[in-house]
Amino acid sequence: MKRSTVLTIAGSDPSGGAGIQADLKTMTAFGCYGMSAITAITVQNTTGVTRVETLDPGLVSAQLDAVFTDIRPDAVKIGMVSCKETIRVIAEKLTEYHAQNIVMDPVMVSTSGHRLMEPDAMDTLIRVLLPLADLSTPNLPEGEALSGLTIASGTDMPCAARKIYDATGHPVLLKGGHLDGCADDLLWNGREEIWLRGRQIKTKNSHGTGCTLSSAIASGLALGLSLESAVREAKTYLSGALAAGLELGNGRGPVDHCFRIEWGPRHDTE
Numbered sequence: 001m002k003r004s005t006v007l008t009i010a011g012s013d014p015s016g017g018a019g020i021q022a023d024l025k026t027m028t029a030f031g032c033y034g035m036s037a038i039t040a041i042t043v044q045n046t047t048g049v050t051r052v053e054t055l056d057p058g059l060v061s062a063q064l065d066a067v068f069t070d071i072r073p074d075a076v077k078i079g080m081v082s083c084k085e086t087i088r089v090i091a092e093k094l095t096e097y098h099a100q101n102i103v104m105d106p107v108m109v110s111t112s113g114h115r116l117m118e119p120d121a122m123d124t125l126i127r128v129l130l131p132l133a134d135l136s137t138p139n140l141p142e143g144e145a146l147s148g149l150t151i152a153s154g155t156d157m158p159c160a161a162r163k164i165y166d167a168t169g170h171p172v173l174l175k176g177g178h179l180d181g182c183a184d185d186l187l188w189n190g191r192e193e194i195w196l197r198g199r200q201i202k203t204k205n206s207h208g209t210g211c212t213l214s215s216a217i218a219s220g221l222a223l224g225l226s227l228e229s230a231v232r233e234a235k236t237y238l239s240g241a242l243a244a245g246l247e248l249g250n251g252r253g254p255v256d257h258c259f260r261i262e263w264g265p266r267h268d269t270e
């Protein structure tokens, strides 16, 4: 028997809501075999990030060798990459192994306000790693940083998405989750604007939404979906995981990756 395989290259969140842990849960929910190369250890939970330790770039390189020389990923998701040396190593390895279906979530700052990428790494990210991706998924602050434009409303999104496309040469999914009152994302593929309209779900528990969305897209691509279908399936999955109403932790809790699982013990009754 075969399974579609997906690799996440990202940071660890010990509380399981974002980063590697959210990515692997998402891949499993899509029926894919998830693998990971860890770039950084964060200390965080639902109340915020308190520490970030970047791993030695050589260790990241060795993890990528271990995966690619043994189990070839059908798709790769890249999340938190904190320093430029690690960015270069990842770009080298993805090129060496001819990695395919690369989805890049250009994580810069956590929603709680902690910097997850060093400021001097941005230029290397744009020049060296982003051009290798098949899709990037910036949120609005990341979209502003990449395009140099202010994105104050949905009407500013097409212009910013086009600018990022022109700079990177690949499709862009500009996520509108930080807008008031809606959760509309824009996919610009160089030919057409595809709006993915989303109802904004009223919840404080949205920790890890960006990680979940990009891993879900990578999983869809690994399963053979077109880019547009993979993005649509990912958005549907995320809406379900947000709407499930999981309550964990004292702060911005995680989304629920078990919402499609109908068997097993019930936890909401005695």
Ligand SMILES: Nc1ncnc2c1ncn2[C@@H]1O[C@H](COP(=O)(O)OP(=O)(O)O)[C@@H](O)[C@H]1O
Pocket: 111, 138, 139, 140, 175, 176, 177, 178, 183, 184, 185, 198, 199, 200, 201, 202, 203, 206, 208, 209, 210, 211, 213, 235, 238, 239, 242
């Ligand atoms: N409250 C919400 N209800 C529905 N969808 C949401 C909500 N918050 C975020 N999303 C969706 O989650 C995804 C990630 O959103 P966003 O918050 O913009 O990114 P990030 O997590 O990277 O900051 C997008 O598809 C966005 O539309």
Ligand SMILES: Cc1ncc(COP(=O)(O)OP(=O)(O)O)c(N)n1
Pocket: 010, 011, 012, 013, 018, 019, 020, 042, 079, 080, 107, 109, 110, 111, 112, 116, 206, 207, 208, 209, 210, 211, 212
């Ligand atoms: C280890 C790690 N990677 C990424 C993030 C950011 O997660 P994201 O899903 O973009 O959004 P927030 O949870 O920050 O809203 C993270 N926190 N940790």
